[in-house]
Every structure is written in structure tokens, then in C-alpha cells.
Amino acid sequence: MAQSDTVVRILDTAEALFAEKGFAETSLRTITSRAKVNLAAVNYHFGSKKALIQAVFARYLDPFCEAFNTELAVLENKQQTIPLEELLAVMARTTLNVPATKGSLSVFMRLLGLAYTQAQGHMRRYLQENYGQTFLRFTHLLKLSSADLPDAERFWRLHFILGAVVFTMSSLDALRDIALNDYDEKTRIADLVARLLPVVTAAMQAPVPVQPEKIKSLVVSC
Amino acid sequence: MAQSDTVVRILDTAEALFAEKGFAETSLRTITSRAKVNLAAVNYHFGSKKALIQAVFARYLDPFCEAFNTELAVLENKQQTIPLEELLAVMARTTLNVPATKGSLSVFMRLLGLAYTQAQGHMRRYLQENYGQTFLRFTHLLKLSSADLPDAERFWRLHFILGAVVFTMSSLDALRDIALNDYDEKTRIADLVARLLPVVTAAMQAPVPVQPEKIKSLVVSC
DNA sequence: TAATGTTTGAAACATCCGTTTAACTTGGAG
């Protein structure tokens, strides 16, 4: 076997437990006992708990970035500028198609959300160092596809969107239950992406407040 | 004094530390030693660490909900339907104005983000049970202000927006630093709200995909 | 002032944590 059975079982179990309870709240003992491997196996195969967390992310992000980079290369070679909708759709499609790996997309999105909000430093740094370049390629194309937007405005809107995606995806199970009960809607992950796409596009193309200062005072006062 | 000095010092310190490092990562010893109170004080005054966390939230949310409820009452008494922008602006204004309490809004937003992504159960339940009714009043008005939107669509968009707000606010410090370095922009929290408002409104008013099924297959294929 | 209830203080308690050690098993290569 290419990869020890133990390693895969640890990764699978850790991924599920991290997504369910968070990183700090999941102990190595819980992981190893549920995975039916010895406690020392984590430190033997991965070195530390931190390294295990990063390995869980790498298993998702490495294939994603590879696929996304080839998609980006195609877009970069086009002569005319890419419409915003198309750029966003490519990203959505890549995200949906790549995880032919195990585990659902919502699990990973939840992990991503955790990594950004939780435990501050080390995970953000890891993501930045290992996958920051791919992200930069994307933002460069995004700039071309929304040239009329001031840089600062695009920066903030990108993070609004990031928040909407990560937050919704990471609460997906709970929200899906509500949607099922209240609206008889069986939301699959692809349906959610289909809903997100027009919203995100509209958000990106919303009118820019002419005078931020004036708007601000208008909001605060009265 | 109405409230023991110790209680206030614990709440202030816990709030800051929770926002900075997360709930599980912040120990009672760290809190009590920085707050210069005895370790046992937390269990004496609050009962448990969980109860302390909830108390931190209550100190923010109780005055907010009180203010928001009176604002909602005003809107409910109006005869004509409230424009979507106005409804959202009222919420933004209330959020900005209420915390005449200590601590900045970004601290609390970060806590809110943590509560939703981290530790799953008990915090969500607490928020739902104690502040769910106010939230319902708001969503009822929101429905009137966006009557042409299908219920399910509105439900999902509301959570997209929630994600954008919470996520951005909770990463505010990091993002603000980037914005300062890259765009020479000193973003105050009111500026951010001013940026959010048109984006959120546009997101809510984005065109509804006519046939969700068709859109989905369009995205997945090709 | 004396008695009473509340708040603090230092220490101990029982667990749980991530990590390390060292003995043991196992599967191939020489």
C-alpha cells in the first residue's frame, strides 16, 4: 500500500472530529481511539498535533490548488478580459469538482472557517505560506475582471464574499436542516453554490459609495 | 457598588482574552491572573467557565436587544412597508450606537464569529434561546421589505450576509492591517459598515435564478 | 459590638492533555 492504513484512518477520523468540535476541543486520544490506532501513532507518523492539522488541510488543498492553477492558466492565456461571472463560476466549478477525494466539501469549508477564526496565528500563516501564491493569481484575474472597482473596495468585498461562503458552508448541516423543515427544500451543496453565484456577483458589482465619509456620517447620525 | 469590582474585572479580561485566543485556548488561570483576582472567583461568581462565556455575551447582547427591540417597534408601527435599505440601515445604526459599553464592536463580532464556528452546540443553543425572538421580529420585517423574494431564497441570502458581516468583523484586526499597508486606508468600524451596507443590499436584491436545477447543472458540467 | 452572610485566599484534587520512552511484533533483504 502506498500510504499506511494507519495514516489514512488517522486523517479521516481527525478531519471529521476537527470539523465537528474544533481543533483544541479534539484530543489525540479521542482521534486515536475512534480510529482504532495507538495513541503514539499520531506523533510517530506526523510528529505533532499541529502537523496533523496541517496534513488534514494539505490533503484537501493540494489537489484543489493543482486543479485551480491549471484553470487559472487557461484564463490567463485568454486575450479578452474574463467576465466577472465567468471567473467566479470557474472557481465554483473547480471547488465542486476537485474533491473527488473523500469527505464532503462542507466538512472542509467548516475546517477552513475554523482555521481562520480559531487559534489565531499558526494556521493562517501555514495557509498563507503554502497556498498564498495561488490566491494571488486569482486576485490578479479578479482585478482585471472588475477594473472599475477601487482597489480598497475590491479588497473588502472579496472578504465579504469569503465570509459569506465560508460561514454558510461551515454551518451547512444546521442550515440545511432548517431549510428542510421550514421550506421543504433538500439543499445539496451544488444548489447552494448555484444560489451563491448570483448573490456574490451582485455584491461585487454593487454601487460604490461616492463619498465614504458622507455615507458613514449619514449612518451614524440620525 | 451595584456589581462587584471582581465580577467586572473578570468580564473585561475574559472578553479580551476570548476574542484574542478563543474559548478553549483561554484558561481560567490566565484570566484570573491577568485580572488580578483569585482563581476561585470565576467559579464563585459565575459557577463555571461555560457560564462565564455566556455572561460575556449577555453583557453585550442584552443592551443591544433592548435597543433593537424599540427600533423594531417603531418600524412595525409604520403603515407603509419599510424599504430594504432602511431596515438594514437601522440595524447597522443600532449595532454601532449601542455599545456605549466598554470594548469595541470588533471584539464582540469576533466573539460572535467564534461562538458560531467553534465548540458547536452549547453557545448556539444559548443564543437561540435567549435572543431568538428578537431575531424573529427582524426577519419578519425583512420578509415584508423583500416580499418578491422566495422564502427559501431569502433564508439563504440572510445567512450569506450574516457570514459576510461576522467573518469580516471577526477578522477585522488582521484585515485592517492589510488594508493599511496595501491601500493606505485607516478603516474605522463605521467605515466598514458604510462599505457593507450597499453590498449587502445588492446581495439581497440580486436576480433570483429562474430554474435552480438548470443553473446547478450548468455550473457543475462543462 | 456581636453576629451573620458574603467574598476572597491559598492549596489541593482529580482529570485530561500532548509527548516520549522502551519493549515488542512484523515483514523483507542479504
Place this chain on the structure above:
DNA sequence: CTCCAAGTTAAACGGATGTTTCAAACATTA
């Protein structure tokens, strides 16, 4: 068959955690 490296196992380590205890200090009321 021997040997050795890779993998597994059980046990223990040092430290940190939330919580409890109980005596001392304090404030309040009778």
C-alpha cells in the same frame, strides 16, 4: 535463518486544566 528497519504497543512523564475545599477577611445588619 538471521538481521534490521518500520511499525505498533502499553506505560509513563511532566504539565495544564476546571473545579472544590475550607479557613481567613470583609461588609452588613441587629
